[in-house]
Amino acid sequence: MKCDQARLxxxxxxxxxxxxxxxxxxxxxxxxxxxxxxxxxxFQKLKQETSQMKFKPIPEMFWDDYxxxxxxxxxxxxxxxxxxxxxxxxxxYAAYDLFETFFLNPQEPLVEKIGLGLLLLGLIxxxxxxxxEKMMVRRVDKYRRVLR
Amino acid sequence: MRxxxxxxxxxxxxxxxDKEAIEACLxxxxxxYRHIVEKYKVRAYYLALMFTKNHExxxxxxxxxxxxxxxxxxxxxxxxxxxxxxxxxxxxLCINFVNQHKRFLRMDDYTEATVPDLxxxxxxxxxxxxxxxxxxxxxxxxxxxxxxxxxxxxxxxxSYQEMADVLNIPIGSVMSRLYYARKRLLKILQNFKGEI
Numbered sequence: 001m002k003c004d005q006a007r008l009x010x011x012x013x014x015x016x017x018x019x020x021x022x023x024x025x026x027x028x029x030x031x032x033x034x035x036x037x038x039x040x041x042x043f044q045k046l047k048q049e050t051s052q053m054k055f056k057p058i059p060e061m062f063w064d065d066y067x068x069x070x071x072x073x074x075x076x077x078x079x080x081x082x083x084x085x086x087x088x089x090x091x092x093y094a095a096y097d098l099f100e101t102f103f104l105n106p107q108e109p110l111v112e113k114i115g116l117g118l119l120l121l122g123l124i125x126x127x128x129x130x131x132x133e134k135m136m137v138r139r140v141d142k143y144r145r146v147l148r
Numbered sequence: 149m150r151x152x153x154x155x156x157x158x159x160x161x162x163x164x165x166d167k168e169a170i171e172a173c174l175x176x177x178x179x180x181y182r183h184i185v186e187k188y189k190v191r192a193y194y195l196a197l198m199f200t201k202n203h204e205x206x207x208x209x210x211x212x213x214x215x216x217x218x219x220x221x222x223x224x225x226x227x228x229x230x231x232x233x234x235x236x237x238x239x240x241l242c243i244n245f246v247n248q249h250k251r252f253l254r255m256d257d258y259t260e261a262t263v264p265d266l267x268x269x270x271x272x273x274x275x276x277x278x279x280x281x282x283x284x285x286x287x288x289x290x291x292x293x294x295x296x297x298x299x300x301x302x303x304x305x306x307s308y309q310e311m312a313d314v315l316n317i318p319i320g321s322v323m324s325r326l327y328y329a330r331k332r333l334l335k336i337l338q339n340f341k342g343e344i
Contacts, residue, residue, distance in 0.1 A: 049279060053280050058203060062207060064204075070185050070211050070218075100201055
């Protein structure tokens with residue numbers, strides 16, 4: 001085994017990711033190569049140091065509630081979808097009703113129809129513009145691809 | 149029964165495989181997602197903590213990531229490790245959180261975070277002792293790429309397969325990157341105190 005290969009296998013050995021035959025081959029190499037052995041001993045010490053670094057513990061109660069909090073979000077997520085679908089249906093019906101009872105009614109003054117029509121058109125354009133902006137930000141967001 | 153431990157903390161049982169649990173979730177059995185959450189919550193929390201340095205934010209972001217992963221389960225490829233897929237979702241959330249927070253707090257010194265920056269106070273994350281302090285300084289002195297791969301392996305308990313999947317490189321390259329990152333860390337530590 002060459003030293004280059006042994007150096008990579010050292011990582012696998014350190015992290016317990018090697019197959020038995022690879023461990024054997026590396027151990028054989030370490031017996032005969034003093035420089036790799038020195039390196040191996042340094043890595044072992046480093047691994048020991050990192051494994052002794054302990055994260056600060058958090059109280060058990062936070063782990064106990066953890067799943068419940070995730071579950072609540074999952075349930076609320078479905079609620080939001082239902083609320084959104086309901087709101088869209090109601091808005092669509094209201095728009096249809098407004099069109100039929102107000103815009104198509106010849107008794108309503110034309111000025112009011114034009115005023116309300118322009119107001120609604122402005123709101124729709126504004127809404128489309130905001131949605132388009134959000135989509136463009138998403139397209140150029142450098143972290144967008146991080147989420148698969 | 150199998151146990152998974154991250155840095156000596158809470159052991160969780162995992163009798164059902166990720167694949168089985170996810171398939172059940174996709175069939176509508178929400179309770180089965182609990183197996184996934186219980187199995188990975190410690191790793192998720194400490195990963196978020198490395199970004200946020202704050203307990204409440206780490207809890208909130210890790211739970212939000214589990215919720216978003218649940219919502220996107222149909223996009224998950226079961227032939228790949230769950231945690232490496234989930235890691236991307238959580239990391240994305242953490243990056244956005246940290247960058248928004250930085251922008252809010254320090255307009256004059258805004259740099260975008262893509263890898264956990266261990267910060268100025270090791271006591272925010274780790275139980276404090278002299279060794280921790282030195283190692284923490286060494287990790288901070290590494291470049292982002294080196295720090296990320298060491299944090300993944302030694303502080304977030306990634307397997308080589310998970311790392312290969314996240315970094316989109318072969319396992320041989322994972323070993324190679326780890327080798328050079330650890331080598332550089334050793335050199336930094338040796339400069340600090342002569343010999344580790």
